[in-house]
Amino acid sequence: MSAHAQKKKNPIWDWLTTVDHKKIGILYLATGAFFFLLGGLEAILIRIQLLYPENNFVGAQTFNELLTMHGTTMIFLAAMPLVFGFFNAIVPLQIGARDVAFPFVNSLGYWLFTAGGIMLNLGWFLGGSPDAGWTGYAPLSTTSPGNGVDFYVLGLQISGIGTLIGGINFLVTIVNMRAPGMTFMRMPLFTWTTFITSGLILFAFPALTIGLALLMLDRLFGTQFFAAEAGGNPIIYEHLFWIFGHPEVYILILPAFGIFSEVIPVMAKKRLFGYSAMVFATALIGFLGFMVWVHHMFTVGLGPIANSIFAVATMLIAVPTGVKIFNWLFTMWGGKVVFTTANLWAVGFIPSFVLGGMTGVMLSVPPADYQYHDSYFVVAHFHYVIVGGVVFGLFAGMYYWWPKIFGRMLNETLGKIHFWLFFIGFHLTFFPQHFLGLMGMPRRVYTYLSGQELETANFVSSIGAFLMGVATIVMLWNIIQTSVAGKKASNDPWDARTLEWAISSPPPEYNFAQTPLVRGLDAFWLEKRAGNKTMTPAEPLDDIHMPDSSILPFMMAVGLFIAALSAIYSSWAIAIGGLVLTFAMMFLRSVIDYHGYHIHKEDLPSEGVDGK
Amino acid sequence: MRRWKNVWRFLPLLAVMALTLTGCGNEQLSALLPQGEGARMQFNLMMLSLYIMIGVFIVVAIIYTVVLLKFRRRKGDNEIPEQTEGNVTLEILWTTIPIILLLILAVPTVMTTFALDPDEEKIPKDAIRVNVTAHQYWWEFEYPDLEVKTSQDLYMPAGEKVYFNLKSKDVIHSFWVPAIGGKMDTNTATENLMWLKADEAGTYFGKCAELCGPSHALMDFKVIVKDKKDFMAWADKMKAAKGEPEGDLAAQGQEIFQANCIGCHAIGNEGSNVGPNLTSFGDRTTIAGILEHNEENLKKWIKNPQDIKTGNNMPQFGKQLSDDELDALAEYLMGLKVDGE
Numbered sequence: 001m002s003a004h005a006q007k008k009k010n011p012i013w014d015w016l017t018t019v020d021h022k023k024i025g026i027l028y029l030a031t032g033a034f035f036f037l038l039g040g041l042e043a044i045l046i047r048i049q050l051l052y053p054e055n056n057f058v059g060a061q062t063f064n065e066l067l068t069m070h071g072t073t074m075i076f077l078a079a080m081p082l083v084f085g086f087f088n089a090i091v092p093l094q095i096g097a098r099d100v101a102f103p104f105v106n107s108l109g110y111w112l113f114t115a116g117g118i119m120l121n122l123g124w125f126l127g128g129s130p131d132a133g134w135t136g137y138a139p140l141s142t143t144s145p146g147n148g149v150d151f152y153v154l155g156l157q158i159s160g161i162g163t164l165i166g167g168i169n170f171l172v173t174i175v176n177m178r179a180p181g182m183t184f185m186r187m188p189l190f191t192w193t194t195f196i197t198s199g200l201i202l203f204a205f206p207a208l209t210i211g212l213a214l215l216m217l218d219r220l221f222g223t224q225f226f227a228a229e230a231g232g233n234p235i236i237y238e239h240l241f242w243i244f245g246h247p248e249v250y251i252l253i254l255p256a257f258g259i260f261s262e263v264i265p266v267m268a269k270k271r272l273f274g275y276s277a278m279v280f281a282t283a284l285i286g287f288l289g290f291m292v293w294v295h296h297m298f299t300v301g302l303g304p305i306a307n308s309i310f311a312v313a314t315m316l317i318a319v320p321t322g323v324k325i326f327n328w329l330f331t332m333w334g335g336k337v338v339f340t341t342a343n344l345w346a347v348g349f350i351p352s353f354v355l356g357g358m359t360g361v362m363l364s365v366p367p368a369d370y371q372y373h374d375s376y377f378v379v380a381h382f383h384y385v386i387v388g389g390v391v392f393g394l395f396a397g398m399y400y401w402w403p404k405i406f407g408r409m410l411n412e413t414l415g416k417i418h419f420w421l422f423f424i425g426f427h428l429t430f431f432p433q434h435f436l437g438l439m440g441m442p443r444r445v446y447t448y449l450s451g452q453e454l455e456t457a458n459f460v461s462s463i464g465a466f467l468m469g470v471a472t473i474v475m476l477w478n479i480i481q482t483s484v485a486g487k488k489a490s491n492d493p494w495d496a497r498t499l500e501w502a503i504s505s506p507p508p509e510y511n512f513a514q515t516p517l518v519r520g521l522d523a524f525w526l527e528k529r530a531g532n533k534t535m536t537p538a539e540p541l542d543d544i545h546m547p548d549s550s551i552l553p554f555m556m557a558v559g560l561f562i563a564a565l566s567a568i569y570s571s572w573a574i575a576i577g578g579l580v581l582t583f584a585m586m587f588l589r590s591v592i593d594y595h596g597y598h599i600h601k602e603d604l605p606s607e608g609v610d611g612k
Numbered sequence: 613m614r615r616w617k618n619v620w621r622f623l624p625l626l627a628v629m630a631l632t633l634t635g636c637g638n639e640q641l642s643a644l645l646p647q648g649e650g651a652r653m654q655f656n657l658m659m660l661s662l663y664i665m666i667g668v669f670i671v672v673a674i675i676y677t678v679v680l681l682k683f684r685r686r687k688g689d690n691e692i693p694e695q696t697e698g699n700v701t702l703e704i705l706w707t708t709i710p711i712i713l714l715l716i717l718a719v720p721t722v723m724t725t726f727a728l729d730p731d732e733e734k735i736p737k738d739a740i741r742v743n744v745t746a747h748q749y750w751w752e753f754e755y756p757d758l759e760v761k762t763s764q765d766l767y768m769p770a771g772e773k774v775y776f777n778l779k780s781k782d783v784i785h786s787f788w789v790p791a792i793g794g795k796m797d798t799n800t801a802t803e804n805l806m807w808l809k810a811d812e813a814g815t816y817f818g819k820c821a822e823l824c825g826p827s828h829a830l831m832d833f834k835v836i837v838k839d840k841k842d843f844m845a846w847a848d849k850m851k852a853a854k855g856e857p858e859g860d861l862a863a864q865g866q867e868i869f870q871a872n873c874i875g876c877h878a879i880g881n882e883g884s885n886v887g888p889n890l891t892s893f894g895d896r897t898t899i900a901g902i903l904e905h906n907e908e909n910l911k912k913w914i915k916n917p918q919d920i921k922t923g924n925n926m927p928q929f930g931k932q933l934s935d936d937e938l939d940a941l942a943e944y945l946m947g948l949k950v951d952g953e
């Protein structure tokens with residue numbers, strides 16, 4: 001087969017079967033964006049309900065479903081896939097690879113995630129969504145009537161498997177597929193954070209898998225792991241959830257840190273300040289992230305010894321995080337900073353995230369946490385971290401890499417409007433919530449009584465949320481408008497530093513016609529300073545071997561989806577049928593020989609690695 | 613450059629916002645207006661950590677402002693800045709200073725954590741103890757030594773440590789009295805112990821802080837703090853209370869109550885604890901923790917509790933009981949006063 005034959009495929013079939021990391025990246029980004037809008041809509045409904053005291057916009061039950069689905073959607077179905085979207089779209093390019101280590105597994109990871117995401121949202125159509133909070137604490141979750149929580153348990157389980165294998169894939173990719181000369185200490189920071197994040201996924205997700213499996217056994221198979229009357233203990237679930245849950249925060253924030261560490265040096269025209277300190281801080285944050293989960297459980301009653309140890313461990317995390325903040329600031333110090341939209345998000349991130357970090361340290365103090373815990377103070381804190389950190393990071397990444405991924409520039413003016421509206425709306429929404437919590441408002445309440453002086457701050461908070469909604473509409477308009485009539489992007493629109501900018505926008509399917517030779521940190525920048533337009537190739541031009549696309553990953557996910565859905569309704573025959581389908585696809589994958597195909601060197605452009 | 617004027621325009625907005633918000637809330641509810649020993653210890657730590665953090669924020673803010681004002685690229689300036697690799701002294705500086713600051717915070721943190729944890733062996737024999745049982749969506753308070761049970765309204769003496777044994781009947785809840793001393797979870801499999809000490813007599817608000825079902829938001833209670841003497845007098849009266857009706861209508865109400873409600877509610881020593889104990893229902897300031905305490909609302913509640921608290925465990929009596937019967941019931945229940953006026 002030649003490259004030309006490949007191009008004539010039906011586009012739908014092409015997207016269902018693709019194993020190209022760039023296309024899978026786009027799939028992740030698109031799916032994540034869809035769920036981001038859905039989770040945002042849920043947030044708006046929540047804030048309408050809380051606009052006034054004793055409001056009756058949605059009922060108590062619906063509100064609990066909204067808050068559960070908002071949290072679950074934003075963490076698992078929006079932030080995670082958007083992060084994975086950037087891993088896929090960018091990391092292989094940054095390390096000078098042709099694809100990830102396991103393209104087939106990559107596609108399987110995406111389809112499992114999507115199957116889980118759909119499963120989670122089925123409750124909206126099938127008589128009730130999950131309502132026990134994104135944390136799904138037992139026994140509320142094990143005793144919740146209807147099928148809502150079943151969708152949560154099985155949906156997260158399936159998408160969790162997708163995330164886990166995705167993480168493994170990136171670990172292997174980064175260890176094995178780096179271009180010649182790219183030692184670990186020459187890797188771009190985004191690749192570094194991807195690497196460490198993947199390690200966190202590998203160790204954190206199994207805890208969630210076990211917690212969910214026990215929930216599933218209690219709900220669907222009549223076991224009593226969390227039923228106190230039968231000798232069970234729900235605290236075990238809390239531990240399992242947070243052993244996963246705390247590292248999950250870092251799974252989301254470290255890639256955002258990686259994005260800022262790419263954007264800031266490029267926009268300041270200066271090398272990242274303290275590169276090795278940054279790498280070390282990332283690793284330390286990842287490590288300490290596993291030592292602090294009990295700070296989510298200070299009020300559970302684990303005793304003063306446990307609380308004190310985990311308090312001090314939590315405080316320690318502030319140190320490497322602070323190191324990062326100062327290194328970003330000193331990257332800009334002495335630089336020539338340009339305020340593109342991508343950089344506005346990075347610059348807006350710094351004070352926002354520092355505020356989130358401040359409240360984080362405050363929360364690490366157990367006696368004070370006896371007041372903060374499960375109040376709106378915590379809601380304010382984690383939104384400062386997750387919106388001010390992760391979402392700002394994803395937006396920075398979007399404006400920065402959009403030209404590389406899609407080959408078109410986003411409109412900068414609209415981008416800046418988007419930024420300012422969102423930035424102001426964000427602070428307006430979440431800053432007052434600190435005070436709400438301290439003034440005695442618990443979180444996850446569908447209403448509050450009048451006369452407790454909670455009205456003003458709630459009203460302001462809702463207005464802020466609407467502003468973020470408007471900002472998001474501006475962003476959508478930007479995307480639509482520029483994809484119809486946007487400017488075509490050059491290879492290197494930001495005068496950037498890393499390998500992905502050395503090839504065309506969007507990159508050809510084989511990425512690099514010749515694997516580049518890396519001669520230092522910021523490899524492409526070094527070549528440009530040395531007067532070269534492109535990277536020096538590390539190999540002669542030759543035929544390129546490409547992996548076969550395959551429908552099997554999609555079918556495996558369909559099989560698991562069918563199995564889970566029928567298990568919820570106790571249709572065991574169909575459930576087994578679904579599992580059989582999945583295993584049959586796995587069997588096929590094992591016995592069929594995949595030879596891949598070659599792109600012949602005569603079909604490649606001859607100007608070195610600049611794949612035009 | 614012009615674009616950055618926006619930032620300054622936005623600052624006064626923030627200032628106004630902060631000002632309107634720092635009116636610290638309702639003094640019966642707010643953790644910012646501590647009125648008990650525990651709440652004050654917690655508040656002091658909040659302030660210590662806040663001051664340290666504001667110090668850090670100011671340093672960041674200064675560097676940040678300088679960067680934004682001084683190191684922006686001017687038009688036409690295409691020079692490439694020096695590519696500094698880093699600075700070891702600086703790295704050491706911004707690693708060690710935070711560690712020192714955190715040590716300053718960590719010491720009082722650990723001390724207070726231990727101080728707030730009651731040591732079972734050191735609890736005085738004559739201390740008032742309360743067994744708190746959380747239910748979807750109401751609170752049960754039992755005073756084992758005083759042989760008294762209440763619901764929804766927690767009575768305690770001022771000026772001394774009161775010890776609470778916390779547990780839950782159904783799902784996990786969290787017992788929170790912000791103004792007097794923080795919160796602790798009520799678990800299903802294990803019991804927790806905490807203490808509260810209120811400065812002065814008064815009424816304070818308590819809340820459930822852990823998501824526990826649709827009516828989680830409405831799981832409020834009151835903490836009624838009395839001087840020790842008044843508290844003991846109240847306890848004696850509670851112990852003696854039999855829930856005798858006053859007048860014919862109330863007597864009729866009592867019969868209806870015996871027929872319909874006693875399977876879930878207790879008055880005096882009689883009845884069960886599926887629902888709140890109603891011995892002193894006439895003294896309550898609210899119905900079911902949230903409605904204003906009057907006959908109108910009481911009848912509304914008995915007719916259709918689900919309309920008021922979604923998912924709670926009291927059945928609807930709207931169809932079973934006539935208006936006359938409801939009047940009688942209300943007369944009886946509102947008359948169940950123990951505390952005097």
Ligand SMILES: [Cu+2]
Binds near residue numbers: 249292293
């Ligand atoms: Cu955490």
Ligand SMILES: [Cu+2]
Binds near residue numbers: 785786824829
């Ligand atoms: Cu609750």
